[in-house]
Amino acid sequence: MHNHTPRISKSQYLRGLQCPKSLWYYRHRPDLAPETPPGRQALFDAGHEVGVLAQQYFKTGIEITEDYLATDKAICSTQKAVADGHIHIFEATAAAPDGAFSKIDILKKVGKSDAWDLVEVKMSTGVKDYHVDDMALQRHAFTGAGYNIRKSILMHINNQYVRSGDLDLLALFTLADCTEQVTSRLADVDGHVARLLDVIRQQKEPDVAPGDHCFSPFECDYTGHCWPTHPPRSVYDLFPTGPKLNALLARDITLISEIPDDFRMTNRQQVLVQACKTGQVQLDPAKIQKFLLSLKYPLYFLDYETINNAVPLFDRTRPYQQVPFQFSLHVQNEKNGPVNHVEFLSTEKTDPRPAFIEKLIAHCGTKGSVIVYNKAFEKRINDELGRDFPQFKPALNRISTRMVDLLVPFRSRHLYHPDMNGSASLKSVLPAFVPHMRYDTLEISDGGAAAQLYLSCLKDALPAEEQQKVFDNLRVYCGQDTLAEVKLLEVMYGLV
Ligand code: SF4
Known part of the structure; x- marks a missing residue:
């Protein structure tokens, strides 16, 4: 893999699956990057706390410490750790020939065989659908790099665990074997990677209209850029999407104060409209x-x-x-x-x-x-x-x-x-x-x-x-x- 060949990381792949335009902005428009939202650092710290405990769960292991930008070095260090006979390699990194690369929280050797399990740590309390895409890309990267991968495992928090004395790491974590779900999604990864690398190569942003996908599975970083801004007390406050909104827009009505009295609404909506129209407190004495x-x-x-x-x-x-x-x-x-x-x-x-x-x-x-x-x-x-x-x-x-x-x-x-x-x-x-x-x-x-x-x-x-x-x-x-x-x-x- 040469440095001029585009690469795509796991997080960029997931971003691109949600919306190719988001991936394109991420790669081409750093000026649009939002400020770190409040709470992001706290989430990062909490993730770090869980990550450290997950490593302790496996007792011994070597950590690949290269910065996430130094992918080639991390790949070499991982290969060295494998050659040195380590059986638990934390933050192991691999890249497939097509340019997809990923870290895995724990690369775990299967007994004395040449096979490995991929263990991904999440702070969630169960397996979510988007975790399967996450693990499919990891499996694709490691298999493509020549690793013989046996299982894809999601290590998540067990919310039924009740602490008593020292932390019981075996009880705190649940290891969910997701190999079947992940392998059934693996066939699509090649196509997605190729399509998203094309998006990265494009000079122009892809044409994607904002919609429900902007909030699922996560709120996109660029909603402030893509979504139109509305004046205060606009009809969007009352009907963010749907037929009622369309009916009003078709009549050129954009402000709540312009909604006609005979427009069908629930009582709660009517109270809000009356308050907007009159500027008065609405009261049911x-x-x-x-x-x-x-x-x-x-x-x-x-x-x-x-x-x-x-x-x-x-x-x-x-x-x-x-x-x-x-x-x-x-x-x-x-x-x-x-x-x-x-x-x-x-x-x-x-x-x-x-x-x-x-x-x-x-x-x-x-x-x-x-x-x-x-x-x-x-x-x-x-x-x-x-x-x-x-x-x-x-x-x-x-x-x-x-x-x-x-x-x-x-x-x-x-x-x-x-x-x-x-x-x-x-x-x-x-x-x-x-x-x-x-x-x-x-x-x-x-x-x-x-x-x-x-x-x-x-x-x-x-x-x-x-x-x-x-x-x-x-x-x-x-x-x-x-x-x-x-x-x-x-x-x-x-x-x-
Ligand atoms: S806000 Fe929506 S349309 Fe815009 S980049 Fe994000 S997901 Fe795509």
Whole structure:
């Protein structure tokens, strides 16, 4: 293989299978490359953590350490590791004569034969269809390079594993033999590689219209470039695709405010259209009254923050389990009365749940409504806490049965502000109704960032003074969520 012959990596192959235009942009238009989206680094770190454990699973092995750009060197190092008799070669690299090349997480020797198994590590909890394309390209690259490949194995996380003591790597991972699925797809790889290398050679971008494929199996990096931008409150906000959108566009209607009154829509859609047309809050007073009358004082406004690491960090947790580490609680004894704030944030490096449960039960009282925003989440956490700490199950269940979901009136559009822009999330609802309370001015402004920063503290990845700052910012963020619930309830009382 000479350097001037185009090559295609596994990730480029998968990109090209999703959309040839995306591959062409990747190779020819580095200027269009999007900025690293928030959370990408965290995902990378999590993948690295799982990758290291996967190597430990095989106990011994040699790692091919060349940079991913130094493909030829990595191929030579792999061949040397094979010649030296290694039986587990991590990050092994091979290229087929047609230019397709790939790394494999573990190249594993089969006994004393000359055959090898390909073991690919994924953070998922099962085999996905796109993994089969991934493994087919790997098999194509290694077979094409002359390796005798026996099995294609996907090594993924077993989400049924419950940690007890040291990590049990044999239980944490599941090895799924995908050889049959992969070999049945192998016949197509030659054609795909040839077609995608042609795409790379073209001077002009391929003509591909944006569509559903832009989001499946992953959101494409170039949606900001390919998708037309719409003015605020356009009909696309209401009908992203489909016959209703086409019917409106056929009548030259592009703004929600232009939709005629007789256009057939659901009640929820009508509420949004009326809000856009009038610029006024839309309200169903009877439904809001009913909601308010269902509340029983004292009110407990509650919110949890959680982490869900792929690798269980504590005993009695499973992979990806949501582990609560913080709550905020505003308590109001009577209508329009003062509110008291209580909070809990675990700042230890140990399992936060025992102290979390104890403080929660101590401060939630025994009667009165517990107001949450998206009850399914907090209830699920309580259910899992009750499962893992059965002695507290009855008390946690009693808190769950008192829960009232403040999301419901907003999601049902019994109360709708035009600035909610179709979303009932607290991040949209709060600034619409209470403009001086925003999230975008906070250091931590969403649950994902809260979880990532807290994990960095737990894993000692931040200096002590930065950890302190993170804890302070977490308190502000979680406290705002429950104060938001207090304020939104005040808004509702003021409207009926
Ligand atoms: S946004 Fe859609 S059409 Fe554009 S490159 Fe990506 S997948 Fe292709």
